[in-house]
Amino acid sequence: MLRPRLIPALLVDGQFQLVKTTAFGSRHYLGDPLNAAYVFSGFEVDELLVLDIDASSQGRCVPLPFVESLARFTSVPLTVGGGTSSHKEIHDLLALGVEKVALSTALSREFNFLQRAADRFGSSTISVILNVHIPDEGPALAWCGRPDAPGAGPGQSLVKLALACQQAGAGELLIQAVDRDGRRQGYAVAALAALNRKLAIPLVALGGCGNHRHIADLLQASPFSGVAAGSLFVYAPDSKEVLLNYPPSYFWLQQQLPHLQECWQCA
């Protein structure tokens, strides 16, 4: 059967610097994104997620020359996002060799764009990123785009918005827990697992991962299609020293799979 994809999430700023954010705020400079992508491709990662986190606020799409280089320096499946808001931009990104284009902010302005994009390019190529606040009590709130963007509004019910994305043809949902970003305290397991049970499309969790225990907690709760992480793959354990890594996590997960698959079949 399918194994959960283990996905390094790389954030690129407006100056083409690789950064790691905390709670979508403070940024830690890590180095050159193309070099990092090249290293992760050498690790043969299951998939690589690259997001231009300044594109939407600067009113532009992730630059094509950058994505062209990204595709040239890598041979692994790529998901790319950042400010994409037209068919032409999606077409151009896919033509460069990107597997999936991640949409988010554009859907806050015009949700119907999702359905048109999925119809035109096929669901398998369209990923949607929802940014979520998960309070200790009460329902999780979700936004397309940044929750703190001008005019972002009070947020919608995560479950409702996720089901609307599924209905509109999203091929995958990437749920990013804003408050957990960069904190390395674990995923929002309960809310994500509840959502995964309601969805028929692949779900990828992002935000909060600091170690393998966090991944085990997440996957024991539910068979997620993908587990994405920033800090885990760019820092040395329990530090902020830059250390790109992947193989230990990959082999660790490989060992856990028989046990996890038993958990899922019995659930």
Added chain:
Amino acid sequence: MSLSLAIVDYGAGNISSIQAALGQMGLKPSLASQPTDLRNIDSVILPGVGHFGAASDALMSSGLFSVLRDRVIAGMPLLGICLGFQLLGQTSEEAPCAVGLGLLPMASQRLRPQNSCIYKVPHLGWNTLLAQGSATRLLDGITPDKRCFYFSNAYAVAPDNTFLPHQATYSHESRWLALVEHEHIFGVQFHPEKSRGQGLQLLRNFLNLAAEYR
């Protein structure tokens, strides 16, 4: 003389990834976007991402549909990838009015798992090949532990005894066709161009097989 290989370019393929993968083997395939582009070609790769109906229409309107079909029936080796694999069949549930190339007796259907908590659609990620036939030449030199490939599909083809022992399957609640070989016609549901060293080996195997058929 080396093999002259073309990638069929009908506006619905992940062409640059396939070019990059073949480039790693020192190959520079040409692109075939109209019938005359196939004139001096002796093998083709048919890629594909997107919608079965749109792809079928695009092949028709470029004039490639019948030329490609005739050339392959006349013996030109072909490798179909993902939607390009499904287009080798007759029809797809994705577009009931559209026709495939009809080179293989198969039809694509929507994946509809019973257990949608475990089995999501699209079928997205790395899956292992099962029930490999004894004569699947595309898998030569790929050890069993490496027979894991990157898939991205919401439609699929059910295995059929017609193809035994020239097929391999994958499991997504039930069994589906991952790979099929019929003489000089080859198809894979997954993306060898994005499937690590084993994917490159598969492409290399196709090129060697194509050279044999030339």
